[in-house]
Amino acid sequence: QDEDMQALTKQLHANGQLNFENGGWCMHDEANTHYIAMVDQTTVGHRLLLEEFGAIPRVGWQIDPFGHSATQAALLSAE
Numbered sequence: 001q002d003e004d005m006q007a008l009t010k011q012l013h014a015n016g017q018l019n020f021e022n023g024g025w026c027m028h029d030e031a032n033t034h035y036i037a038m039v040d041q042t043t044v045g046h047r048l049l050l051e052e053f054g055a056i057p058r059v060g061w062q063i064d065p066f067g068h069s070a071t072q073a074a075l076l077s078a079e
Helices: 003-014 035-053 070-077
Strands: none
Touching: 003 035, 035 070
């Protein structure tokens, strides 16, 4: 994104108008993904949010019609 959009996004977050849920780099497929990949992509996403926005996700949200895997539950509850 251009610098204006980046500044706007950061301002919306600072004002509490934009929140980041889950915080992973992407939403992985819990049925087919190895747990190391799940941990890695979540770590990358959390690191980016912390560095760029000073944000730490407080809400876990994962849309999966078949339910969460044990690994996903552990990731969402980890500090």
